[in-house]
Amino acid sequence: xxxxxxxxxxxxxxxxxxxxxxxxxxxxxxxxxxxxxxxxxxxxxxxxxxxxxxxxxxxxxxxxxxxxxxxxxxxxxxxxxxxxxxxxxxxxxxxxxxxxxxxxxxxxxxxxxxxxxxxxxxxxxxxxxxxxxxxxxxxxxxxxxxxxxxxxxxxxxxxxxxxxxxxxxxxxxxxxxxxxxxxxxxxxxxxxxxxxxxxxxxxxxxxxxxxxxxxxxxxxxxxxxxxxxxxxxxxxxxxxxxxxxxxxxxxxxxxxxxxxxxxxxxxxxxxxxxxxxxxxxxxxxxxxxxxxxx
Numbered sequence: 001x002x003x004x005x006x007x008x009x010x011x012x013x014x015x016x017x018x019x020x021x022x023x024x025x026x027x028x029x030x031x032x033x034x035x036x037x038x039x040x041x042x043x044x045x046x047x048x049x050x051x052x053x054x055x056x057x058x059x060x061x062x063x064x065x066x067x068x069x070x071x072x073x074x075x076x077x078x079x080x081x082x083x084x085x086x087x088x089x090x091x092x093x094x095x096x097x098x099x100x101x102x103x104x105x106x107x108x109x110x111x112x113x114x115x116x117x118x119x120x121x122x123x124x125x126x127x128x129x130x131x132x133x134x135x136x137x138x139x140x141x142x143x144x145x146x147x148x149x150x151x152x153x154x155x156x157x158x159x160x161x162x163x164x165x166x167x168x169x170x171x172x173x174x175x176x177x178x179x180x181x182x183x184x185x186x187x188x189x190x191x192x193x194x195x196x197x198x199x200x201x202x203x204x205x206x207x208x209x210x211x212x213x214x215x216x217x218x219x220x221x222x223x224x225x226x227x228x229x230x231x232x233x234x235x236x237x238x239x240x241x242x243x244x245x246x247x248x249x250x251x252x253x254x255x256x257x258x259x260x261x262x263x264x265x266x267x268x269x270x271x272x273x274x275x276x277x278x279x280x281x282x283x284x285x286x287x288x289x290x291x292x293x294x
Contacts, residue, residue, distance in 0.1 A: 042174070045174055046171065046172050046174060047167060047168065049172050049174065049181065049183075049196075049201065050154075050167045050170050050172055050183060051164070051167055052196075052200075052201030053154060053183055053194065053196045053201040053202075053203060054153075054154055054162060054164075054167060055201065056152075056153075056200070056201050056202050056203065056233065056234070057151065057152070057153045057154075057233070058151065058152075058230050058231065058233040058234075058235050059231055059232065059233060060088075060230050060231050060233075060235075060265040061087060061088050061265070061267065062085075062086065062087050062088070062264075062265050062266055062267050062269075063084070063085075063086045063151070063230065063235065063263060063264075063265070064083075064084065064085050064086070064263075064264045064265070064266040064269065065083065065084055065237070065260040065261060065262050065263050065264055066081065066082070066083050066260070066261050066262070067081070067082050067083060067084055067258050067259055067260045067261060068081060068082075068257075068258075068259040068261070069081065069082040069094075069096060069256075069257070069258055069259075070256070070257040070259075071254070071255065071256050071257075072254070072255040073252075073253070073254045073255070074253075080096050080097060080098075080099060080105075081096075081097045081099060081102070082094060082095055082096045082097055082258075083095045083097075084258065084260060085269055086147075086150060086151070087267075087271050088147075088151075089112070089144075089147070089160065090111065090112075090271050091109060091110065091111050091271045092109070092110040092111075092143075092146065092147060092150055093107065093108070093109045093110075093273070094107070094108045094109075094258075095107050103120075104120055105119075105120050105121055106118065106119055106120065106121075107120075107273065109273055110143055110146060110147075111143065111271075112143045112144070113129060114127055114128060114129050115127070115128060115129075116273055116275075118273070118275060118279070123276075123278060123279045123280060124279060124280050124281075124282045125275050125279050125280075125281055125282070126281070126282060126283075127275070127281065142157070142158070144159065144160045144161070145157065148162075149206060149220075149222050149241070150239070151235075152203050152224050152235065152236050152239075153203070154170065154183070154185075154194060154203075155192070156169065156185070157187050157190070169185065170183055170184065170185050171183070171184050171185070172184070179197060179198055179199075180195040180196055180197055180198060180204055180205075181195070181196055181198055182194070182195055183195075183196055189210055189211055189212050190208065190209070190210050191207075191208070191209045191211075192206070192207070192208050192209075193206070193207040194206050194207075195207075202227065202234065203224060204223070204224055204225070205221065205222060205223045205224065206220075206221075206222040206224075207219070207220070207221050207222075208220040208222075216245065216246035217245070217246050218243070218244070218245040218246070219243070219244050219245070220241060220242070220243050221241065221242045222239065222240070222241040223239070223240045223241070224236035224238070224239055225238045226238035226259075228262070228263045230263050230265060231265060235263050237259065237260040237261075237262075237263050238257075238258070238259050238260070239257075239258045239260075240255065240256065240257045240258075241255070241256050242254070242255040242256075243255075
């Protein structure tokens with residue numbers, strides 16, 4: 001596997017994540033949806049459906065599995081084996097391996113406190129809190145919002161979780177055509193939409209859009225399918241997300257596909273990654289400039 005492939009995989013993933021946060025954290029004030037009152041039958045129906053959607057979230061503390069990983073960016077179309085390890089409210093870890101040999105070549109890790117990128121080919125790494133990385137600070141990356149997207153759940157900007165009392169902040173069009181209904185949330189320049197099955201309330205896609213006269217338009221589309229049992233709930237083993245932005249000099253599009261081969265609730269793994277002292281710590285801007293131009 002060429003070094004360039006590993007570089008593009010790691011850097012593109014982070015670009016997509018940055019876009020996710022841009023859509024999620026910049027604006028602090030949430031515009032409430034139409035108030036769901038106990039005296040309004042339609043409002044009660046809306047709240048009942050939103051509750052059904054929220055109730056689909058998995059109870060498992062851990063989500064672990066091997067995966068087939070594909071990324072498309074520009075003229076690049078790369079597929080490698082990998083693994084995903086997620087522990088609720090602690091870490092999201094994606095590892096990429098050399099085909100057949102199985103050696104790890106790259107690791108991308110998000111925690112509530114920092115972002116870690118390990119490039120084992122160049123023996124370099126980035127470890128910074130979110131405010132120290134310009135591209136994250138300006139565009140935003142909230143761990144809990146990203147976690148909600150990976151875990152197939154509703155999200156509320158600035159919150160670690162969505163409580164029952166928060167559900168009234170969401171809205172739903174009960175007259176939506178097709179087999180899904182759109183659940184929406186407005187937050188300043190940000191618009192969020194989750195399409196959930198009418199019968200089960202299961203989220204099949206999420207759409208986050210940021211529109212700004214000064215920063216262009218960014219969109220993150222996340223699709224979920226191949227739901228597998230994880231305890232008493234179902235988890236989407238196939239996830240595809242596509243990030244498009246005009247906030248950069250040139251329009252950028254990154255599409256990532258994660259096909260998890262068996263979803264497990266395995267707790268026998270360490271959430272902490274220890275980087276070898278032989279690895280060089282580098283600045284995020286330098287790494288991304290180098291990787292994206294390979």
